[in-house]
Amino acid sequence: MVKMPTRNSTFIPLKGGIDLSTTPLAKAPGFALAAVNVDALASGGYARTLGYDRFDGRPSPSRNRKFTSIDVGDAPDAAHPVFTAITWAGGSGAYLSRSGHFINAVIIEGSITAGTILDIAGVGYVAQQDGREYSKTKAENIANQAIAADWRRSQIGPVPGVGPVRGVIAVRNAVFAVRDIDVNTGGLFMASEAGWQQITSFGWVLTVTNVANISNGDVTLTRTGDNKVFRCVAQLAADGKSGVVVAAPGDAPAVGNVLTGLGDATCTVAKVDAITIKAGGRYQATVHNFFGGTGQRAAYVASGVQRAFELREDGWLVPLHAQPDATKDKPLEIAIHSGHLFLGYEGGQYQHSAPGNPHTWSALLGAESFSIGDEITAMLPTTGGVLVIASARRVFGLYGSGSKDWEQRALSESVGIAAGTGQSLFLPVGLSDRGLVRLDRVQEFGDFALNQLDPDHHFKAMIDGMDWAFSTQIAELNQYRLFSRGLTHLAVTILADGSPMATTFQYPSAVAGVWRYTEQGEQLFFCLSGSEGMVFTIDKESRSFDGAAISWRIRLPFAHSGSPGVKKTWLTALVEQTSPNQAPIQVKWSIDHMIDAHFTSQKVHSIVSEDPSAAWDQVAIWNQTQWNQFYWSGSYGYTNAPIDLSGTSASISILMGGASSSDPNFTITGVTLDYFARRARRG
DSSP, X not given: OOOOOOEEEEEEEOOSOBOSSSOGGGSOTTSBSEEESEEEOTTSSEEXXXXXXXXXXSOOGXXXXXXXXXXXXXXXXXXXXXXXXXXXXXXXXXXXXXXXXXXXXXEEESOOOTTOEEEETTEEEEOSSOOBSSOSSHHHHHHHHHXXXXXXXXXXXXXXXXXXXXXXXXXXXXXXXXXXXXXXXXXXXEOOTTSOEEEOXXXXXXXXXXXXXXXXXXXXXXXTTTOOEEEEEEEEOTTSSSEEEEEOSSSOOOTTOEEEEGGGEEEEEEEEEEOOOBSOOOOEEEEEOSSOSTTOOEEEEEOSSSOOEEEOTTOOXXXXXXXXXXXXXXXXXXXXXXXXXXXXXXXXXXXXXXXXXXXXXXXXXXXXXXXXXXXXXXXXXXXTSOEEEEOSSOEEEEESSSTTTOEEEEEESSOOOOTTOOXXXXXXXXXXXXXXXXXXXXXXXOOGGGTBSOTTOSSHHHHHTSXXXXXXXXXXXXXXXXXXXXXXXXXXXXXXXXXXXXEEEEOSSOEEEEEEEOBTBOXXXXXXXTSTTOEEEEETTOOSBTTBOEEEEEEOOOBOTTOTTEEEEEEEEEEEEOOSSOOOEEEEEEEGGGTOSOOOSOOOOOHHHHOTTTOTXXXXXXXXXXXXXXXXXXXXXXXXXXXXXXXXESOEEEEXXXXXXXXXXXXXXXXXEEEEEEEEOOO
């Protein structure tokens, strides 16, 4: 009697990120050979990468997908362009789509009740019942939500001005952007429910003499003669008898005016200069409340083209006079550490304010300066109480808590951090000329072999092959993000023990700048080349790249189910994912490392001819010219049913992917493979 083969199953939990260095047979099956537009989660699984939306202060498209379905009965199905205006007595909206008897629309004002007469481009309709906020099916609901988000997206505009956005700054509930107005002048714009609004007046710098009884910081001064009140910030010399007072926007005091305050405070105005923003620069900001009072939280900003400044929630800009000579006072780097504001300059010099007061820069009052002898590329405060100051070749740490006990120590004389790549997560991370490094290990050991974030070189080939420009972090994911000057970028999830899991993500054009804040939760803003003036923000609720589909794919290593020498007939694959919705997934597979001459899987076509945009599953094991040797069989399936496989081999590699601008986000947690074990491999 012929014995029927036993059906076997093997479950592959997905975790680990990209591994391009481990040999094929030793590679853990849950790792990936390629992972594009997915994030490796610390808890396991691969989530579709976070989408993003454009931003100008108006409601987020991805968080405002609401639409209304209007029953218009058997009215003729006239063709209306998407977003055509809809009007009725007491209301207006925008046309989205037609589903049988229902017109789907965004309601701008008013509401729809039974009997409402609608006008769409001259065509009349009558609502048969009150409007409802859902479609007939889940699929239609998701599709109409996406179109509604697109309408809201169409209302969001760029920052006015010319050239790139120089910086985005968030402080408390306000978000600002800097963009040049012309070749000489920069502009500051505040996000609002009406979009970006230009701030046209920044206030005045008053050079003052005959000063008495005024302390550095906020002060209210009154003009003698007419009792005009000025809101000011004093920044005086060590003797307190001269310096500058920055007055808030509004009427300016005149030269010769005497200003007085509480407790016999007085000063005389010797010079008045309007505050301006210069064109150019690369803006970096850090946010802090030095004074502890309500409403005293402010952003501290460096640009490399002018003095650093304090930016308050209402748009008041206060230049910080850290050095007497304005032509030299152009810091490039900025950080807050141990109650001091630190500024980094060209040539490797850095200095800090007096403790607890960013308006005091006199050495006699606690300010101090240092130098590392190389151009500063990063200033990173750490949870261990050490300020890391790096150049491209060396790393230093500033220990202590103030001018009485500061000590600058060299942490590495051979490893540095490239400009724009340093981030302080729960451990400091940066890109050196030898790969990603953990700076806490530099501090602890001083041995470069232990400094590498990726000592097994799982993704070092990707690091070495790209030109990196910017970095940021996503704290919720324990993720370090590294942006190249091209279209492909790196996301590295760092586990509690410091080990990394890397994936990639691809945006439609190069990233031109990135800024992160934690003022209203975690806020991550960035700009893209080719989208001049537009600011984007990453949003975990977003299902698209600003309305464009997120195309994702994961290529798993060859799995042999623990028996690399046994031939197997592959039966089914079941992909497990967390979304309550069906997630359409395209699945393909290849067998036996592509080296056997005999393939039992059906030849469909090469991956290159299928997707000419760029070998969407390139890995280090094979180069582009070999793609036409790959034979695939595949189908579209949903995660609630197994996907039929075919072919006999000792091992199999699964490639899964998809593309959508509307499907809810999901996480793929594992793959179950069913197969018959056949015989031992011969030869």
